[in-house]
Amino acid sequence: MSSNSDFTNFSRQSSKGIIVIYFGSLYKALKISWIFLFIFIRKFSQLTSDKLLYIFFAIIALLIFLLFRAYFIYKNFQFKIEGGYFILQRGVLKKTNTTIPFDRIQNINFKQNLIQQLINVYQVSIETAGSKKVEIAIKALSYKDAQALKNQLTQSIGFKNESLTEDLIKKKPLLTISFKELLKVSVTENHLQSLLLLAALVFSFFQQIEDILDGFGKKEILSNYIANEFNSLLHNILILTFLGIVLLILAMISSFVRVLLFHFNLTVFVKERSLEINQGLLTKKSIILKKEKVQSITVSTNPIKKIIGISFITFRQAVSGKVSQKKDKLIRIVGCKFDQIYQIKELLFDCKSVEKSELYKPNSYYKIIMYIRSFIGLFLLNSIVYLVFQDSYVLWLNTLFVPLILLLIRAKFNKAFYKFDKELLLIGNGRIETDLTYLSFFKVQNVKMRQTIFQERKKVIDLVLQTASGKVRIPCLELERAVKLYNYILFKTETSTKPWM
């Protein structure tokens, strides 16, 4: 489009945008109707050629309609920059006019999905701060235009113009994760979590089928089928072990796919006041993480990762308004070596002194209450299981569960600690994983002390620190120390003049 990259007049995105919009809507249509398509294909042979012809015409009509729609969406999507405002006009039937002042723009990110990668255009998303989240996505711009737009938007706000093209060539990335390293990362992932995610995916898939079958009055068939299969399975240990192995393999594969999809070709560049993170296989993302926007970071590792010498960092950014923890706000860098972690930490905080300062453990009451809680839970679970199965044989599973729970509680207590210096709080927790969370005191939004009547007797208390990106908890401190810390955090936030965001 406007190859001179001048945005003072209304301009459209690259004409390739039609393709992007077209495939986007095609994908959406497929997502809604795939199950009907599936049924259609299965009944293909039963249809008469007359009907078939109609259906084909309908599909072709739909495809043409979508093409026209894409064209009109493209035609009506115009934007310009004028007097410190970004102005966007869009909408075919319902026209919308959006005006964003530059100082409300928080972030400008580039993204490329599969189609956009194929035709070599970039999606530019403009994130704004406000009570309601407004996000604008310009779907197709050439790299040059995207850069130019970004520069013009950022220049006038006053934050440093970070021209990608020059910096990328000059600077060596802090971190590049090769395919081989990514493989290592995925093998050492938390497979249980991957499996749960997979299960959730399969479950929603299954429900979608069930909904459709329900419409046909065939729901019974499916649930009967599954119930029968399940009953015969339950008493066959051989099949159960087999199932276990299959699940394990599935979990590993799904971890691998997940890691590959999100973190493929991960590169991290360090700049003066920000990190630039590029990653993704099907959808490439380029994120600029500004130092001020990071509320807290967590460095995590697990026993296997520790042996290989890698860990991952999670950055938490401020979320605006009532938007729940959006995934975009949690940015993860996987497969960091220890010295790379050190560099990233150094960029954000001065964390040497906090790591050397005195280590405090939670009161032993923390351990006791965890034991009590899990045994009440276990007791309830046992009673329910016993009532349902009417078979004391099942209770033997406890010989497996009890030691496991004891071990997990022990690990959790051993890993729980907190350290602090004048500026920073460092909290350790985790069961199998080890998480170290770093938080600057002045980023705290509000402080809370929480005490049950049992804790009151033991003179311990929980401290909950609310940040713009979620809560950070220090469990079971001695009352006296908690009050001191409480006072100090308030002192820090109330006297700080640095912007927390």
Add this chain to the structure above:
Amino acid sequence: MSSFENVLIENLPDISKISFKKIHKDYLKALLIYAFIMIMAFFVGAFFLIKYKLKEVIPEHVNYIYLGIFVFFTIFIWYLVVSFSKRKYAVREKDISYKRGVIIKTLTTIPFSRIQHVELDEAPILRIFKLASISVFTAGDSSDDLVLKGIKKDEALQIKEFISSKINE
């Protein structure tokens, strides 16, 4: 490290030493009126349900049901009164604090410099007693922010004005 401990002990204003103000007694009256209306509505519903349905099915248990309802509401009212007496607040030069809870006690403090906005609202019955509630919002997950219920409207307005002036500083 040691110098830091000194800072903590000597110079800092101590949250555990400030005097908290109780919520105005009229708020308890308002709460009890609310509870009374709710209980009456429930009783009327239960009465008709028992008279026309349950009495034929389980006549011998009817009295126990009434007793159960009575005990439940007695505990409810008792809890209301006790939890009311635990609610306290304090406004300092730079922050606002709120204490509450019977079984789980919490104390929340929000520095004025982190407040996004303040809201003042008056519920129907509270208006009779000239009471209002102040909600204070910070950034992030705002579900856990601070709500002061049952403050005299004049004082509430003052607090709101005070906070607003502090935010804009």
